Amino acid sequence: MIPSKNHIGQSHRRKNALRHLAGRGRFVTDLALPRMVHAAFVRSPMAKGNIVELDVSEAAVASGVVRVFTAETLNHSCVPWTGTLDHFAGMQSGAQNMLASSEVLWVGHPVVMILAHSRAEAEDACELVMLDIEDEDAVVDGDAALVKGTPLAAEGINSNMCFQTLLETPDLDDAFARAAHVVEGKFTFGRHTAVTLEPRAIVADFDPSTGQLDVHHGTQTPYQFQDVYARHFGLSEGRVRVIAPDIGGSFGMKLHVYHEEMAAVAASLMLGRPVRFVADRLESFVSDIHARDHRVTARMALDAEGGILAMDVDDMTQIGAFSSYPRTSVAEGNQVIRLMGAPYQMPDYRGRLSVVFQNKVQTSQYRAVGHPIACAVTEALVDRAAELLDLDPFEIRRRNLLADDAYPHVSATGYQFEKLSHQASLDKLHQMMGYEALRAEQTALRKQGIYRGIGIAPFVEITNPGASFYGVGGARISAQDGAVIRLTPAGDVHCAISVTEQGQGTETIIAQIVADQLGVTPDQVKVTTGDTDNTPSGGATWACRGAGIGGETALRAGRKLQMQILTLAGEILQADQQHLALASGAVVDKTTGQERITLAEIGRIATYRPDTLPKGSDNSLTAAQHFAPTGYPFDFTNGIQASHVEVDIETGVTRLLKHWVVEDCGRIINPLLVDEQIRGGVVQGLGPAVFEECLYDDMGQMTNASLADYLVPMAGEMPDIEIAHIETPTLDTILGAKGVGEAGTAAAGAAAMNAVNDALRPLGARISQTPMTPLRILTALGHV
Amino acid sequence: MKTDITLTVNGDAVREAVEPRTSLADLLRDNLQLTGTHLGCEMGACGACLVMLDGAPVHACLVLAVQASGHKVETIEGLNESGLIKDLQERFHDRNALQCGFCTNGMLMSAQALLSENPMPSRPEIREALSGNYCRCTGYESIVDAISATAKMRSGQTGEVS
Numbered sequence: 012m013i014p015s016k017n018h019i020g021q022s023h024r025r026k027n028a029l030r031h032l033a034g035r036g037r038f039v040t041d042l043a044l045p046r047m048v049h050a051a052f053v054r055s056p057m058a059k060g061n062i063v064e065l066d067v068s069e070a071a072v073a074s075g076v077v078r079v080f081t082a083e084t085l086n087h088s089c090v091p092w093t094g095t096l097d098h099f100a101g102m103q104s105g106a107q108n109m110l111a112s113s114e115v116l117w118v119g120h121p122v123v124m125i126l127a128h129s130r131a132e133a134e135d136a137c138e139l140v141m142l143d144i145e146d147e148d149a150v151v152d153g154d155a156a157l158v159k160g161t162p163l164a165a166e167g168i169n170s171n172m173c174f175q176t177l178l179e180t181p182d183l184d185d186a187f188a189r190a191a192h193v194v195e196g197k198f199t200f201g202r203h204t205a206v207t208l209e210p211r212a213i214v215a216d217f218d219p220s221t222g223q224l225d226v227h228h229g230t231q232t233p234y235q236f237q238d239v240y241a242r243h244f245g246l247s248e249g250r251v252r253v254i255a256p257d258i259g260g261s262f263g264m265k266l267h268v269y270h271e272e273m274a275a276v277a278a279s280l281m282l283g284r285p286v287r288f289v290a291d292r293l294e295s296f297v298s299d300i301h302a303r304d305h306r307v308t309a310r311m312a313l314d315a316e317g318g319i320l321a322m323d324v325d326d327m328t329q330i331g332a333f334s335s336y337p338r339t340s341v342a343e344g345n346q347v348i349r350l351m352g353a354p355y356q357m358p359d360y361r362g363r364l365s366v367v368f369q370n371k372v373q374t375s376q377y378r379a380v381g382h383p384i385a386c387a388v389t390e391a392l393v394d395r396a397a398e399l400l401d402l403d404p405f406e407i408r409r410r411n412l413l414a415d416d417a418y419p420h421v422s423a424t425g426y427q428f429e430k431l432s433h434q435a436s437l438d439k440l441h442q443m444m445g446y447e448a449l450r451a452e453q454t455a456l457r458k459q460g461i462y463r464g465i466g467i468a469p470f471v472e473i474t475n476p477g478a479s480f481y482g483v484g485g486a487r488i489s490a491q492d493g494a495v496i497r498l499t500p501a502g503d504v505h506c507a508i509s510v511t512e513q514g515q516g517t518e519t520i521i522a523q524i525v526a527d528q529l530g531v532t533p534d535q536v537k538v539t540t541g542d543t544d545n546t547p548s549g550g551a552t553w554a555c556r557g558a559g560i561g562g563e564t565a566l567r568a569g570r571k572l573q574m575q576i577l578t579l580a581g582e583i584l585q586a587d588q589q590h591l592a593l594a595s596g597a598v599v600d601k602t603t604g605q606e607r608i609t610l611a612e613i614g615r616i617a618t619y620r621p622d623t624l625p626k627g628s629d630n631s632l633t634a635a636q637h638f639a640p641t642g643y644p645f646d647f648t649n650g651i652q653a654s655h656v657e658v659d660i661e662t663g664v665t666r667l668l669k670h671w672v673v674e675d676c677g678r679i680i681n682p683l684l685v686d687e688q689i690r691g692g693v694v695q696g697l698g699p700a701v702f703e704e705c706l707y708d709d710m711g712q713m714t715n716a717s718l719a720d721y722l723v724p725m726a727g728e729m730p731d732i733e734i735a736h737i738e739t740p741t742l743d744t745i746l747g748a749k750g751v752g753e754a755g756t757a758a759a760g761a762a763a764m765n766a767v768n769d770a771l772r773p774l775g776a777r778i779s780q781t782p783m784t785p786l787r788i789l790t791a792l793g794h795v
Numbered sequence: 796m797k798t799d800i801t802l803t804v805n806g807d808a809v810r811e812a813v814e815p816r817t818s819l820a821d822l823l824r825d826n827l828q829l830t831g832t833h834l835g836c837e838m839g840a841c842g843a844c845l846v847m848l849d850g851a852p853v854h855a856c857l858v859l860a861v862q863a864s865g866h867k868v869e870t871i872e873g874l875n876e877s878g879l880i881k882d883l884q885e886r887f888h889d890r891n892a893l894q895c896g897f898c899t900n901g902m903l904m905s906a907q908a909l910l911s912e913n914p915m916p917s918r919p920e921i922r923e924a925l926s927g928n929y930c931r932c933t934g935y936e937s938i939v940d941a942i943s944a945t946a947k948m949r950s951g952q953t954g955e956v957s
Contacts, residue, residue, distance in 0.1 A: 025891060028888055028896065029888060031893055031899045032888060033875045034829075034830075034870065034871030034872045034874075038830075041830035043825075131814075131816070154834050206929070206933050207897075207931055208833070208843055210808075210833070210835075230862075257895070257896060258895060260894075260897060262931070291833065291837060292837060293840075295855035322832025513895055514894030514896060514932055515894060649810040655863020684891060687891045690937065691894060691934045693934055694933075695934075717830055717836075717838065718836040718841055718929075719838055719840050725928075725935075726926065726927070726928065726935040727923075731918075731936055
C-alpha cells in the first residue's frame, strides 16, 4: 500500500476562493444568454381563496412583454409532482403544478408568469394583470387545522394531517411509573428561512433544433434536477444537462422543487429561447422553503440519582399546503422524534409526530434537519432535571452520556452508533471554556445586577446517509457518488466528481485526497463539479455527505488510477510494480524512494507514443469509481457546545458573549475548512434562537417578509466561537471521514436557550420559545 | 425615455443611455458586465452591492445610475486590478473568510473603507463596521480575523491572528 503523502489533514486554502476575492465569481445571477427573456410572477396576495377572474390581456400587450402564461396555457406541459415517499407509511399530499389554476393556497402562490425583455418590464406588466380572488378562511394554525370541521388546506387530501407516526419502547409506561423524578415542558420553535445571500436563480435554455435542454441552476443537487426535469417534462435524461456553477449559499434550501424554476423550464421548452428567473428578496421570503415550526410537549423520567430513564415526546409541526418534492416535508419531524435523547443512555422512549397542513409557505429540509429541535428539547429537560436534583449541568450529563467504550450502541429510537466520544468531548469542553472561572464570575456579577448565563448542549449529527434515507421510499435521490480521475498527457491530474461546491471547500478536500493517492500536490489536481454532462452521476451535497461519501469515492478512484499508472510504469520500466510507488509527481522505487519515471513522461508515452509500449499494454490513464455506503445506515458524529450570554433584564435583550464547540467528525481532511463549517453552522443555529422568525398574522399574511424586517444575525451580534476536536474515524470507509456541515447548527440554539434560562434562573423566569426575543424574555420575567 | 450619462468606472470613461429608474447596480452588472457587484436585497440592507463612489462606499442598489453621472465609481474588479487591496484579499484567503463568495465584494469594500479611516480598529469596531454586511456562510469571525490581520500588517505589526 502506498503511504499517505499527508495532504489529508492539512489546512490547505481554497483555490476557488481567489476568483471570488477578485470579483470573478460565476453565479447563475450573472449569466446573460443571447435572446434571453426574464420572468416575473403574479402571486396570490391572500392565504386561501378561489380565482374568480383572471384577465391577462392588458399585460400581454405591455411594453417589452414576450409571453404571458397562466395555469391554462402552461401547466399541461408538466407532469404534476407529489411530495410523498413510500417509507413514510400513510403520508399524503396534494399534487402540485406550476401555476395556481383555481385555488390559491398561500400568500405568494404563483398564478401568472410574465416573460419580458427585462425583469423591470415583466414586473410592470404584472401590475396590469386583473386577478380577482374570492377570499376563503385560511388554515393558519396547526392545532386548529386538526379540529374537526376545519376546512382542508388544499385539494387532494382527506384531512389536514399529512403524516403521523409513533415510536415506542415496550417499557415506556413502566419507566415513568417507577421514576423518582419527572420534568416536563412545552416548547415552541418558530418558522425561519434560509436567506441565502444569492437568491434562487435559474436560466433554462432549450434548443429546439437539437432537443437539448441546458439548465443553469443555482442548486446543490444537479443530478436530482436532471432527473426531475427529464421525467416531469417528458424528455430523455441524456438531453437534459444541469449546470450548477458558483452558488451563493444553499443550506438545503436549494435542493427542493419550486414552482418558479419548473415554470422557467416549461417556458423555455415552449419558447425555444433562454428563460431567466431570479427571485427578488421579497419573493424569496414567500417562496423559498421555510424551516422548523414545531410545537413540542415533552417529559423526561429520571431515577433518584439523576439517571435518565425515558422521554415521552409529542411533536406537532406545520408544513404549509403541500409536502415538498421530492424529499417531502416529513423528514424534519421524523428526525426530531428520532434524535430525542440521542446522546444519552436512555433505555425507553415514546415519540409521537403529527405533520400538519396549513396555508403558508412550505417547510422542508434546511441545514441540520430536525436536530436543533430534538437537541433543544432534550437539553432543556436535562437542565430542568439538574436544577431539580441540584446537580451541576456538567455532572448530570457526565452521569448520563453514553460511555466512550459502550459501542456499538443502539438508541431507544433505533439509531445505530458505531463509535462516539461524548464523555471525552464533555471533559474537553469543561477545560476549554474555563467553566469554574465562568461560574465564579457569574456569581460575582449577579450581585451587581448583571445576569449572565452558561448553557451546554451535547449532540449527535446524522451524516453520510445510505439509501435507506430516501431511495427505499421510492425517491430518485442518489445515495452513491462517482468520480472520474485521469492523468493528463502532461502529467497533471483531473478529477470530475459528483459532489458539489457551495463554498464549503468540496473541491479543495477532493484535491487533497486525490493528491495523496497519486503522489502529487493538491495544486496539481484540477477538480470539476456541478455539471451533469461532465461529471459522473451522484447524490451531490446534502445531509453532510460530501467529505464522507464524496471523499471516499475520490480516494477509491485515486487508488484505482494509482494501480493503472504503476502497472503501466512497470511495463515501461520492465520492473515489478510491487516495487514501485508514486511520490513527488513521479513513479519511485518503493524502498529507496529514488525516481524511476515522472508522471509527465508516463502521460507522454501513453498519449503520443503508445506504439513504444510492450504488446498488450493498456495505455488507459483514466479511472472511474462509484461508491455507496454499505456499513452503518448513517455515520453519526457527536460533540458538545456551550454558550455564554448576558441578559439585560430591563430590556430583555440577550447578548451572546462567547460560544464553544467540541466536535468529533471522524478523520479531519482540512482543519481550516472544518472549523469554518462549524462556525458558520453555529451562527445559523444562533440566528433562529435569538432573531430569525417568519411572522404570520392570523389571516396567513407573512408580516416581515423583507430583509429590513426579518432579522438575520449580523457581525456585531455574533460571538467569537472557539473550537476543539476529537477524532474518531468511521471504520466503514478507508478515509474514515464523517460529515461536519450541520454540527454547528444542531446544538447552538439549544446551548443558547439553556444559557438564557441559566441567566434568568435566579429571577424565577424561564423561556421555552424561539426566537428568544426581548419581548418574550420580558414576558417570561413578568415585566410585560 | 433614456438619459445620457457619463461617468468614470474603474478608471475608464463610460458613456451610456439609461432609463431614469436604472440603478447603478443594474448599470454596472447589465450594461457594463461588471458582475462582481452583487444584488442580495435591493433595499440597502445586505451590503452585497457596495461600490466606491468618489472613494466612499455606497449601496449600488440604492443609487440611480443618473446620480452617478459625472462621478467616479470603483467596483471590486477595479480595486482588484489596482492592487490596492491585495493584502486584504490575501488575508481573506489565508483565513478562509469567505465561503460562497456572494458577500465578499461588499465585505472587501467595507473593510477597505474602515481601514482607511481607522488603521487599527478593535474587534468590536470591525464588527460594528460590518453592521451593514450580511454573510450567511462564515459566521463572521474569520472575516473579523482577516481584517484585523490586515490592519496589523499595514501598521507594521505582525499579522498573526490571536
